[in-house]
Every structure is written in C-alpha cells, then in structure tokens.
Amino acid sequence: MEIVWSLTPLGWAVLILGYTCGVILMYKLMVRTIRRNRDSADV
Secondary structure, eight states: OHHHHHOOHHHHHHHHHHHHHHHHHHHHHHHHHHHHHHHHHHO
C-alpha cells in the first residue's frame, strides 16, 4: 500500500484523466459499431 500513499495529486490526476479518456474512446467505438450495425440492418 506504500505505492498508493506515495502517489502525488498530480499522479492521481493523470490516472483519472487517462482512465476517463479510455472510457470515452471505448464509448465512441461502441457507438460507431452500433450505428454501422443499424445501417447494415436497414439495408
């Protein structure tokens, strides 16, 4: 647990920012695939 305590606020900010970016990227990818599936289904 020493590693967690040694993390600075900046480190936490970077971690949260990176995690958020990853979630947003995954969400965009999912939306894109869903739209593609809908388009192919309509045709």
